[in-house]
Amino acid sequence: MDYELTRKDRRVIYDGKILTLYEDLMQLPGGREERWDFVHHKHGGGACTVPVLEDGRILLVKQYRPMVDRETLELPAGAREDPSEDGSITAARELREETGRSAGVMTFLARIDSMPAWCDETTDIYLAEELSEPEEQLLDDAEEIRTLAFTLEELLLRIFRGEIRDGKTVAGILAYAALRRGIHHQLCHHRRGEET
Amino acid sequence: MDYELTRKDRRVIYDGKILTLYEDLMQLPGGREERWDFVHHKHGGGACTVPVLEDGRILLVKQYRPMVDRETLELPAGAREDPSEDGSITAARELREETGRSAGVMTFLARIDSMPAWCDETTDIYLAEELSEPEEQLLDDAEEIRTLAFTLEELLLRIFRGEIRDGKTVAGILAYAALRRGIHHQLCHHRRGEET
Numbered sequence: 103m104d105y106e107l108t109r110k111d112r113r114v115i116y117d118g119k120i121l122t123l124y125e126d127l128m129q130l131p132g133g134r135e136e137r138w139d140f141v142h143h144k145h146g147g148g149a150c151t152v153p154v155l156e157d158g159r160i161l162l163v164k165q166y167r168p169m170v171d172r173e174t175l176e177l178p179a180g181a182r183e184d185p186s187e188d189g190s191i192t193a194a195r196e197l198r199e200e201t202g203r204s205a206g207v208m209t210f211l212a213r214i215d216s217m218p219a220w221c222d223e224t225t226d227i228y229l230a231e232e233l234s235e236p237e238e239q240l241l242d243d244a245e246e247i248r249t250l251a252f253t254l255e256e257l258l259l260r261i262f263r264g265e266i267r268d269g270k271t272v273a274g275i276l277a278y279a280a281l282r283r284g285i286h287h288q289l290c291h292h293r294r295g296e297e298t
Numbered sequence: 299m300d301y302e303l304t305r306k307d308r309r310v311i312y313d314g315k316i317l318t319l320y321e322d323l324m325q326l327p328g329g330r331e332e333r334w335d336f337v338h339h340k341h342g343g344g345a346c347t348v349p350v351l352e353d354g355r356i357l358l359v360k361q362y363r364p365m366v367d368r369e370t371l372e373l374p375a376g377a378r379e380d381p382s383e384d385g386s387i388t389a390a391r392e393l394r395e396e397t398g399r400s401a402g403v404m405t406f407l408a409r410i411d412s413m414p415a416w417c418d419e420t421t422d423i424y425l426a427e428e429l430s431e432p433e434e435q436l437l438d439d440a441e442e443i444r445t446l447a448f449t450l451e452e453l454l455l456r457i458f459r460g461e462i463r464d465g466k467t468v469a470g471i472l473a474y475a476a477l478r479r480g481i482h483h484q485l486c487h488h489r490r491g492e493e494t
Contacts, residue, residue, distance in 0.1 A: 106362070106442070107362055107364060107440070107442060109364055115311075115312045115314070115319075116311045116312055116319055118311070118319070118321065118335040119333065119334065119335050120334075120335050120416065121335050121337075121416070123311075123312055123314070123319055125314065126364070128364065128440075130439050130440045131439060131440070131441070131442040132438075132439025132440070133439070134439055136440065137315060138315065138316075138364075139314040139315050139316050139317050140364075140365050141317070141337065141365075166302070166303050167414045167415060168303060168305055168322070168324065168334075168336075169336050169337075169414060169415065169416055169417060169418050170411055170414045170418055172414075174411075174414055176414075210460070211458065212457050212458060212460060212463075212468055213460040213463050214463055214464070214465040214468050215366055215370075215463045215464055215465060216412045216413045216417075216465050217412045217413070217417075217419060217465065218363045218365060218366045218368075218370055218372075218463070218464055219363060219365065220316060220317070220365055221365060221413075221417075222365050222366055223413060224463070225465075242328075243326050243327060243328025243329070243330055244303070244324075244326045244327070244328070244332065245327070246302070246303060246327040258476060261408050261473065262407065262408060262473070262477075264406070264408060264409040267408075267409050267410055267411045267414070267420070268410070268411055268414055269410040269411060269412050269413065269465040269466070269469060270465070272408055272410050272469045272473075273465060273468045273469045273472060276469060276472030276473055276475070276476055277457065277458070277468075277472055279472070279475075279476050279479075280454060280472055280475050280476065280479070281458075283475075283476070283479035
């Protein structure tokens with residue numbers, strides 16, 4: 103190609119509460135110039151947990167999301183208090199606030215970019231195990247959240263039915279399933295080995 | 299609670315090329331009113347495929363994403379041509395344009411909301427199998443895309459290392475892994491049955 107995709111100019115359209123909207127003048131690989139909308143998310147990304155109870159069930163939070171006008175089932179999640187905050191700190195705080203529980207062990211599962219084509223928001227996903235007994239939720243007055251527990255099999259069914267849709271939640275549950283089945287997968291190979 | 303989370307007023311801040319930005323006046327469950335930023339994504343959502351070759355490798359597309367200033371590995375994906383377009387049509391078109399291949403079989407895997415807290419963008423994810431031999435890519439002059447093939451195991455490693463981060467791509471690869479391992483899981487149970 104003669105050109106690379108390059109930003110030639112940027113103007114701030116709106117500097118909002120949680121995001122800054124830019125209109126960028128981009129030079130396309132073909133050479134033509136085009137204006138693109140870009141969203142910078144101010145909180146420096148968020149974090150969430152896949153909280154697994156002793157009986158293997160997974161805790162999700164149910165809440166009304168006005169933008170999609172639906173109640174959603176999501177992993178407990180929230181924004182960093184400042185961009186330098188480690189995702190595991192954010193994730194642990196949101197777990198405590200939304201479910202009343204603390205985790206004895208946190209394990210990094212994945213980091214996702216929500217929509218890298220036009221936004222820079224990221225979410226770190228952690229596995230949360232050895233959970234404490236629940237204490238009272240610590241919700242702000244914007245939050246009305248119920249905590250529900252589901253088996254992994256039930257959650258996989260709901261994902262493949264398109265019922266659980268939140269991106270970080272689908273990614274986190276499936277990442278946990280891949281780890282779990284990965285272990286099982288190895289056990290199976292070991293068992294086959296014994297058969298020969 | 300005395301109140302529910304309710305939108306009391308909405309004003310359009312910016313009506314852009316791919317998105318509309320709103321500032322909504324929300325009444326919080328606690329009763330207080332607060333202004334929230336909301337992004338409506340105009341293309342009515344997108345769709346992507348997990349394209350699986352005969353040898354089991356998965357095709358991803360590599361491209362530079364200015365918003366995150368990185369080259370990303372993503373599932374072939376794109377926007378609906380109009381909001382009424384079925385996601386499987388969108389997914390098939392983008393697979394053809396970005397990889398040069400067509401799928402003999404498409405299977406719905408999941409639908410994800412990128413970030414339901416503040417945006418209404420959705421992406422439908424399909425498994426694409428029985429792929430044709432590659433023909434020429436059909437890229438517009440904004441696109442500079444390379445196609446690369448990886449084994450599922452390699453992709454899982456890259457996800458758990460935080461290297462593959464695009465939300466729809468992490469969700470789609472892990473959804474395919476859950477299906478694959480699910481079948482394997484049943485085979486293992488069957489094998490155990492034979493042992494008894």
